[in-house]
Amino acid sequence: MTMFEDRERAAEAKFVRDDEMAFRITARRNRLLGQWAAERMGLTPAETDAYAKAVVQADFEESGDEDVIRKVVGDLTAAGVDTDEPTVRRALEERHVEARRQLLEVR
Incomplete structure (x- = not known):
């Protein structure tokens, strides 16, 4: 029985x-x-850090990526940056690959 319990704990x-x-x-x-x-948006380094933290926080509003995409598209548009949702989605996908690479290198 211990072997099965060990497998269960490992899983x-x-x-x-x-x-x-x-x-x-x-x-x-x-x-x-x-x-x-x-x-x-041309933010300063301090503003960039605060904004990046705000984007991370935005992901806790609802499940999925829509809350993050909505925030970034809205903020870029409000700042007068010519962008659209597909551009932000593409950037999100590219950043996902980079984030995964960064964290797996650390291991």
């Missing part, structure tokens, strides 16, 4: 690690997206 631990890694990748991705958008 649960792997699930927790995978879930934590997915959360960290998403948070890093959102921070990178915030930095990307801040650069287009």
Whole structure:
């Protein structure tokens, strides 16, 4: 019976690690997206840091990426930056790849 319990514990631990890694990748991705958008808006380094944190926080409004995309598109538009939703979605996907790469290199 112990062998099955050990397997079950190992599977649960792997699930927790995978879930934590997915959360960290998403948070890093959102921070990178915030930095990307801040650069287009011409923000100062301090403003960029604050904005990147605000983008990360925006992801807690609802599940999925729509809250983040809506925020970034709205902020870029309000700042007079010529952009659209597909451009931001593409940037989000690119930042996801970069965030994953960064976190997996750290391991």
